[in-house]
Amino acid sequence: MTQRSKREEYGTVRYVTVGCARGGKTRKRITNLSKPRPTTKTDCKARINASLVDGVLRITTVYNVHNHGLSPQKARFFRCNRAIDDSVKRQLDINDKAGIGMSKSFNALVVEAGGFEKLPFIEKDARNYIDKARHLRLGKGGALRGYFERMQYKNDGFYSSMDLDDDGRLKNVFWADARSRVAYESFGDVVTFDTIYLTNRYGMSFAPFVGVNHHGQSILLGAGLISSENTETFVWLFDTWLKCMDGRAPKAIITDQDRAMKNAIAIVFPNTRHRYCLWHIMRKLPEKLSSHAEFKCGLKSALQRCVYDSLTSDEFEKSWEVFIDTYKLHENVWLQSLYSERTYWVPVYLKNTFWAGMSTTQRSESMNAFFDGYVHS
Structure with missing residues (x-):
């Protein structure tokens, strides 16, 4: 990794130090404490210095002694050394369209190459490529748009929205029928939301909004398919749902301990009391x-x-x-x-808010069980 460098005003590199990625000391990171990452820093001093001499960048010093073990055979795992050529991409595409699973496709490539070590990429790279290819094949969601239009024709209360990227490809979808919108008027005080249900073959997570009625029954208050789980996507989904419900935000919402969800809720529902699912934390x-x-x-x-x-x-x-x-x-x-x-998440801090008897996202999960009979990837 580049540890330090300096450029002239017109862009020419004056000097540069390229050092071991494990150089430097561990720094305590206070951001996102809920997901601490193991450090690989060992204060390794291995480095190469180069300086501009007579218009040419020349190596001046080399210190090639590391204070940790080295694994040259693992160099093929570095991102810069991994690549999938066009012929392999074509084969992966054909297998995916034929319904052949990624594990079988990758194992076939391993056998053809003569072993894992002979492939210049790993299975994760192949999966990432196919995920991207599926998004491209998903296109503009013509069939889904047609379905939404038919539903709208049958019932004026049906609401749908489709989020497209800059190239006109489908990114996110939201819909809610008239029953969900009417139910929200009476039972929209507390909502649970999660995205743990199945992910379809295009890499889009199913995201239902769920409430509870006066009989203690779970009710669906809208649903979405989202292509990623970052703050920007959740802001779009929450904002779309809010428009569908005539701008009336819930008084309380329960989610899992997801940082992107928390950020989006603070942006779209600033006056809504947010609670983490206690069961997810205690387990x-x-x-x-x-x-x-x-x-x-x-x-x-x-x-x-x-x-x-x-x-x-x-x-x-x-x-x-x-x-x-x-x-x-x-x-x-x-x-x-x-x-x-x-x-x-601690109950004593949340007791002054009405939660309709809920402290977990179990309502969303029970609704997921309902969809098992009708929805698959």
């Missing part, structure tokens, strides 16, 4: 804390008592502090991130 306990020596001997139950049994915010704060001190978890990044966002 991560074994994954995040099972390595602790006392996980099964009190730690897990102590954290659950802290979360579920605190009746006031002060009681939770004291209980949390005792929990952290008792089990010496001051350096646990996951718990730090949870504590910083405690108002989004």
